[in-house]
Amino acid sequence: MERGRNLSFLRSLFRKFYEENGALLETPSSMERREFGFLTLDRRIMVRHLSFEKKDELLEFIVDRVPSDCYRSAAYYMDPGAPEMSGKGWLGADLVFDIDADHIPSPCKEEHDRWRCLDCGEEGKGTAPDLCPRCGSKRIEERLWFCSRCLEAAKLETVKLLDFLTSDFGLTYDELKVYFSGHRGYHVHVESEALRSLGQDARREIADYITGLGIDPSMHGLLHLRGEDELSKLLECSSWAGRLMRGGYEFILEGSVEDFVRIGLSKYQASALVENRDVVLESWWKGGFLKSVKGLGRRGWAKVFLEAARREAALIDTVVTTDVHRLIRLEGSLHGKTGFRKTRVSGSLESFDPLKEAIAFNRGEVRIHVEKAPEFRVGDSIYGPYSDEDVELPTAAAVLLVCKGLAYVV
């Protein structure tokens, strides 16, 4: 009953949105070569293997069916509408990166993520446990929330990713498009002819490069440095060497004895590093740090640089980047879990406010009954927390709670 009301509420809102804002929906380049897919609003079933020649046809389909989520392939196919992957004739794929708060440790999750045991009803905050602490059941439902802080953490990772793409891979800003996903993170699409035909192995190398997986500091020349000249030559051709140096500098500047022990240095080495901090930093960019701490040899320095790599890497979802058949959310379309739009970041990423710029529903207010919701922000206003109460909220805020399954329309 309540669910039915929610569905028809969302269906008419989503339909109206697409009817009136067709211009906000972006179509991918060579759209006739892309596969499209949609999640149905009511049963959340994936309908895929569709193709559209023109934007009009696509819009007509969306307005007619009103899916909760719209997707399109990162890949280009000879026959994108073929019912089997093998029959599509893969021609290449854009390089796609997904940065999601799910993959980034942030303290706010403990505050706003919730879980509930489907067997005994036990509830708790933070990341869901494997087993219900009360009844031992494994049937645990997660309710992930998102807030300015986790979105900020995701943004920071995106900034790091963009540095990899531009200064390491030499991509220009024309080849990159940055989007807020509409939920917990950012997407970066790269349309580069030179990289389009890369297979899975090559894309895995790219993912590993960005996450720093398998990095060996000795191969970047830093563990055998002989002075400033050599360092500057290294930095001229190796972006990762630069990152290791910057990250290492920062780590040493801020690190405590405990921090150094945590990365695997002995108590003695850690104390020596702290005592000699000034000397180390002084000699750092002159390439003379290797001999600056007695008792700290190459193996110790390698540990410092591995920590630097961990800090400098960007936490992308490796599955998305390596999958050459991936469907990704259609640009400008609505996110079924929030009612926000997947929104292009056209200006500076730093000043982009996703909770404001991704709002799709600007008009009117809706009366809803909220079962339980934490405090949250939409646009410039802060709402909640709510618990089992009727409230009247601006449409965007109401839709968010309804999409999240925390409220129903009254």
Added chain:
Amino acid sequence: MEVSREKLARYPFTSEAAEYIKARGLFLSDFEKPEFQVVVERAEERIREALEKGVVNYRGDVVADVEILSFPLALALVNSIQDNFLKHRYALAESERARRILANEEPRVVLEVARDALGWKARFVGSKLMYDYALDLGSYLEVASVFHHERWKLVNRPVKDGYVYLTSREFTRLIAEGIKGIIEDEIEASPRGRLPPKLGEVADRIRRLLSEKRPASEVTEVVKGRVVVEAFPPCIKSFYQALLKGEHLPHVARFAITSFLLNIGVEVEEVVKLFTRIPDANERITRYQVEHIAGLRGSKTKYTPPKCETLKTHGLCVEGGRFCGRVKHPLTYYRRALRRFGRVGEREKPELSEEPIQEVL
């Protein structure tokens, strides 16, 4: 003119060389003529060298034309024998020949070969850096992702502004790898039909040599009707145990264990049973997915498990593979472990390895 012909003799796989050869308008039957006897001999020698030494010599001492024309003839001979081992071996030996020649060339020539034969964007950066060449990222990834040493991993290379920096040695090694690919394609594309009599005799001699040189085929691995859980690689074992306990697994892990089990001969039914231990599993959906991976549905492709590197990327490898030796694929681990178990089994028949998966399930 002579200089350029010499260059074609060194690099007969380039499009320039192909054009030169084409312009001669030769058919296989022309090689029966006495004036081509020396070309036929050199073609046979090329293939012999590949099989015997793993590298084709560069014969700077013969007439350039012999060195040029014997190359496409050798490709045609190799193609007519239709043997994968020979094809790979020959392409490898020709690419090794090219690598050795390139090692002594001026940077200008090396870059020309990289550009003309492979379409790479590269430049010489000189020894003012510690590297000699910079190669565009896309080309690097395409050719180097077949190498598995950590030195070739992109994350361990100097990369800047879309270029990967390489020493001379590394660059020529990559060019050779690229050339190997080209030669394999050229073998496939070369004429294949009934050979004229004299060439037929050559092909027969090569076949005889091939049967001597071919490595003994791999021992067939599966102990029929028996699945040895103890021989599973650590990653698969951990997924397997998680499933037995009814725990959730990430998608890639589910795919890995499903395709692994199917590939070692476990029945679809048994795999479905394993998955339905997860409390909220939907048997219908599980069955569909397992059948899909088994190649019974959808694209009809039977999937193999992801290789070790992929599992590493997704954080599913157990302790960086330190229990696995130099294995690159979970199925390879299993086959090797199985041989080990098999050998033990013949004498002692340890109970552990006797346990069929059907009972465990």
